[in-house]
Amino acid sequence: MDWKEKEKKYTQNILRFLWEEGYATAEQFKRHIFTGLTDKSIFHRRKLLKMQNRGFIGRQAVLFSAYSVYYLTEKGWNVMENDNASRISPTHREKISVASGPHRLKCIDARIELEKLLPVEKYYSERTMRLSPISYVRKPDFIFTTFGKRIATEVELTYRSTRRYKNIFACWSYCLQKKMVDKVLFLTDTKARAKSLPEKLKQIIKEQKEKSKAIAIPVPTALKEQRRSEQVWIEAATIKNISFYQIGGIKDEIKDFIRT
16 A cells, blocks of 8 residues: 555544544544554654644644544535435534543543454444444443444443432343343443442342332333333343443453353
């Protein structure tokens, strides 16, 4: 591949990445697209600056944060119109907030790690999930397929109430029973949270058995003729297909979990 072809490939990959994720940091581009660069290399920043000067992407510092992100400009969206981007219609400028920014960026970090570890066949971000042929009771942060299996992934950075987790786990139990997904990954930012989530699940199952009650979850019209609540058990047969890992600690055991 000559330099012109390589340059064109970099441009296409950057535009595609921003279309899928909305925005990303320079460091994330380096790890995802410009692989093989040394730690001190700034080649990726020069390429991003070149695309910024040509008007395809923009750069914005996030208020009260120590990082800047890149996003697609209107010109960048126009380039993507010949691709699947024409099938979705988000605004070309993402709303980048201090509240949602860290979570979105952690989701991108998780994606980059998983793609290094696994042969990802298809990938749907939260933004592009409407292109997926499957309707879900609960929308995950992203979905990918590997080894022929559909994996739903949630990135958990904050603690939720037991009531909220009951609903979340019941939704995924339902999706697993109905074969909407094959596995569910919960990824967290700390070891403590990676340990607390399965403990929380065990507690919910124990309470469910003691009270002999199922958990009511909303079933969308895409799955039912009429919108109503359905009683769902969090079943042991489906729980084995839910697992918990720390971002940055994703190792080979995840392959065993997905393949089994």
